[in-house]
Amino acid sequence: MIDELLRKHRLVSDQVDPRELKVILREFLRVLENDIDGDAVELGCYKGTTSLFLARILEKYNASVGHFSSRDRLFGRQKGERDLPVTTGEMSVSSEKNDTEKTYRKLYLYDSFAGLPEKTTPDNSRVGDNFKAGELAATKSELIRNFKKENLTLPIIKKAWFKDLTDSDMPNKIAFAFFDGDFYESIRDSFRVTAPQFAPHVTIVIDDYQNEALPGAARATDEWLRQNSTRVKNFRVEQSLGIIYLK
Numbered sequence: 001m002i003d004e005l006l007r008k009h010r011l012v013s014d015q016v017d018p019r020e021l022k023v024i025l026r027e028f029l030r031v032l033e034n035d036i037d038g039d040a041v042e043l044g045c046y047k048g049t050t051s052l053f054l055a056r057i058l059e060k061y062n063a064s065v066g067h068f069s070s071r072d073r074l075f076g077r078q079k080g081e082r083d084l085p086v087t088t089g090e091m092s093v094s095s096e097k098n099d100t101e102k103t104y105r106k107l108y109l110y111d112s113f114a115g116l117p118e119k120t121t122p123d124n125s126r127v128g129d130n131f132k133a134g135e136l137a138a139t140k141s142e143l144i145r146n147f148k149k150e151n152l153t154l155p156i157i158k159k160a161w162f163k164d165l166t167d168s169d170m171p172n173k174i175a176f177a178f179f180d181g182d183f184y185e186s187i188r189d190s191f192r193v194t195a196p197q198f199a200p201h202v203t204i205v206i207d208d209y210q211n212e213a214l215p216g217a218a219r220a221t222d223e224w225l226r227q228n229s230t231r232v233k234n235f236r237v238e239q240s241l242g243i244i245y246l247k
């Protein structure tokens with residue numbers, strides 16, 4: 001399904017590498033296939049390059065609610081066909097729920113829509129001083145236009161600096177989180193504002209974890225991992241992405 005989506009739809013910006021997008025979508029799909037309960041959040045959505053693909057996957061999932069099992073629908077199988085094991089990496093698979101227990105999932109997007117904030121000391125990099133305050137500013141209306149053009153259900157969009165977000169801006173339960181705020185404080189604040197709502201078995205993907213030009217992303221992630229080591233089931237790095245699986 002992911003390959004097909006990537007073939008069919010163009011990327012609306014160069015802010016995501018297609019190979020990395022594939023990993024992000026694979027992780028998201030796995031959360032849905034394993035019925036990890038909760039919604040999806042993206043902090044640092046820009047014009048929606050990644051969000052549009054998350055929304056496309058979600059539309060397919062939500063269309064399956066109350067009909068077939070999510071896995072059958074996502075894999076295009078008929079009801080009753082053999083249920084192949086889902087490749088879960090390190091994640092344990094929860095038992096599949098009855099269709100009646102499944103709920104619609106929502107996508108929540110957050111951005112300043114004023115571009116990047118100021119860098120702080122942990123963002124200083126040996127490889128130069130790219131990424132300045134105010135860069136990567138998209139407008140909320142541009143993001144909405146991109147969703148409308150594709151006939152996708154509008155996500156919940158919140159314009160704010162991450163540091164100002166509160167519990168009431170978050171879904172009650174987060175099953176999948178994508179952090180793409182580039183800088184130390186942006187990633188640190190992303191963890192701070194979302195962690196209270198993390199569902200059991202949540203997956204968190206952090207962009208630029210392995211990017212010399214943006215060392216703050218790894219610093220903030222490593223700090224959170226150290227402080228929350230008892231909650232972490234597994235952490236791994238794939239391409240530039242850090243991927244955390246919680247217990």
Ligand SMILES: C[S@@+](CC[C@H](N)C(=O)[O-])C[C@H]1O[C@@H](n2cnc3c(N)ncnc32)[C@H](O)[C@@H]1O
Binds near residue numbers: 045
């Ligand atoms: C690399 S772009 C995100 C790209 C996006 N994920 C995509 O797929 O197109 C980084 C975004 O994070 C936002 N951002 C970074 N730090 C932020 C903060 N502390 N609060 C709010 N927005 C922030 C910027 O405005 C920018 O749009």
